[in-house]
Amino acid sequence: MNHHQKLAYYFILALCSSSFLALLSVLLFFLCRNHPHRQLPDETPPPAKPSARPHTLIDIYTATEGFSHRRVIGEGRLGTVYAALSETGELIAVKRIYPWLILSNNNAGFGFSSVIKSLSSAQHPNLISITGYAEAPGERIIVMEYAGVVNLDMYLHQNPDGAFLLNWKHRVKIAAGAARGLQYLHESMAPSVIHGCVKPSNILIDAEFIPKLSDYGLNYLAAREKRGLVGYVDDEYWKAKGEQGNCKENDVYGFGVVLLELLSGRGCEEGWLVKWALPLIKEMRFSEVFDPRIEYPSDLKPLMRMGKVALACVGNCRKSRPVIGQVVAILNNLETQVCV
Numbered sequence: 529m530n531h532h533q534k535l536a537y538y539f540i541l542a543l544c545s546s547s548f549l550a551l552l553s554v555l556l557f558f559l560c561r562n563h564p565h566r567q568l569p570d571e572t573p574p575p576a577k578p579s580a581r582p583h584t585l586i587d588i589y590t591a592t593e594g595f596s597h598r599r600v601i602g603e604g605r606l607g608t609v610y611a612a613l614s615e616t617g618e619l620i621a622v623k624r625i626y627p628w629l630i631l632s633n634n635n636a637g638f639g640f641s642s643v644i645k646s647l648s649s650a651q652h653p654n655l656i657s658i659t660g661y662a663e664a665p666g667e668r669i670i671v672m673e674y675a676g677v678v679n680l681d682m683y684l685h686q687n688p689d690g691a692f693l694l695n696w697k698h699r700v701k702i703a704a705g706a707a708r709g710l711q712y713l714h715e716s717m718a719p720s721v722i723h724g725c726v727k728p729s730n731i732l733i734d735a736e737f738i739p740k741l742s743d744y745g746l747n748y749l750a751a752r753e754k755r756g757l758v759g760y761v762d763d764e765y766w767k768a769k770g771e772q773g774n775c776k777e778n779d780v781y782g783f784g785v786v787l788l789e790l791l792s793g794r795g796c797e798e799g800w801l802v803k804w805a806l807p808l809i810k811e812m813r814f815s816e817v818f819d820p821r822i823e824y825p826s827d828l829k830p831l832m833r834m835g836k837v838a839l840a841c842v843g844n845c846r847k848s849r850p851v852i853g854q855v856v857a858i859l860n861n862l863e864t865q866v867c868v
């Protein structure tokens with residue numbers, strides 16, 4: 529063996545020796561520990577879930593100019609909604625729960641802040657986010673993202689001269705987006721959130737026709753309040769006496785009614801729409817169902833499919849209704865067909 533061969537031989541020997549390997553692994557361990565870009569997946573902190581911020585009543589009073597009537601956007605089943613200005617000058621929406629709901633219903637006062645904090649962890653492009661709250665004797669206030677003033681009810685039913693009629697693309701886009709928002713509440717929140725009042729006035733529409741569900745998870749504030757719910761909940765909801773009837777299947781029913789309104793352009797008027805549309809869809813008489821104010825699309829199949837989904841959602845038996853995830857799968861597909 530010449531000198532070079534000897535060197536190579538010793539080098540290979542040293543490489544193979546266990547002590548060398550042990551030394552190498554210790555060295556590597558320390559190198560990795562000190563590396564600035566080291567990122568071990570199990571050590572990455574989970575993204576912080578936003579939590580609603582408490583406000584004082586004085587903050588809210590200032591933001592709404594003393595609950596001025598000039599700032600009122602609308603009145604709902606649970607309270608008055610104001611367009612307000614945050615301390616940073618941002619537009620926000622403030623919902624002031626009616627005092628009589630708080631006084632007449634023990635539930636409304638109980639655990640308000642924890643309910644709102646838990647709802648505020650919902651973050652989805654098709655949901656209005658809840659950013660804060662205020663609580664005082666006789667006062668319960670919810671602070672939300674402001675989403676313009678237009679809701680789906682206005683587009684469909686408060687548009688007498690048809691100046692702002694939604695075309696079929698917009699309608700399919702709104703249906704699919706709203707379904708995704710509802711799916712997030714049902715399937716991605718833990719514990720899952722029941723919307724409780726799925727209807728067009730709770731679907732806010734932005735300038736790009738992106739729908740955002742509002743008013744979710746708040747039925748406990750007024751479980752027995754019928755106003756605003758009739759037509760959008762199933763028969764079992766009333767039989768179960770309010771809050772106990774609040775369930776995912778009932779949300780799917782409300783969503784089915786919304787689909788019928790999008791297809792027909794007609795209002796739900798206390799369940800009349802479902803009774804009217806069901807036989808027509810079953811008998812495939814779609815031309816009588818579709819909104820006569822807008823032109824028929826060249827391909828009717830996607831809308832007929834949407835009609836069938838609506839039919840399944842408003843079925844009598846809760847158990848036989850689709851879950852919202854199934855509805856989303858179909859509507860996403862229709863959206864890619866219609867809205868390209």
Ligand SMILES: Nc1ncnc2c1ncn2[C@@H]1O[C@H](COP(=O)(O)OP(=O)(O)OP(=O)(O)O)[C@@H](O)[C@H]1O
Pocket residue numbers: 601602603604605606607608609621656672673674675676677678679725729730732742743755756757
């Ligand atoms: N975050 C928001 N941004 C902008 N407008 C909103 C917001 N939340 C609600 N609104 C508007 O305020 C009005 C009242 O809404 P609210 O949800 O209280 O009542 P509703 O939908 O008419 O009835 P219900 O209380 O039965 O759901 C509606 O016109 C709605 O479009």
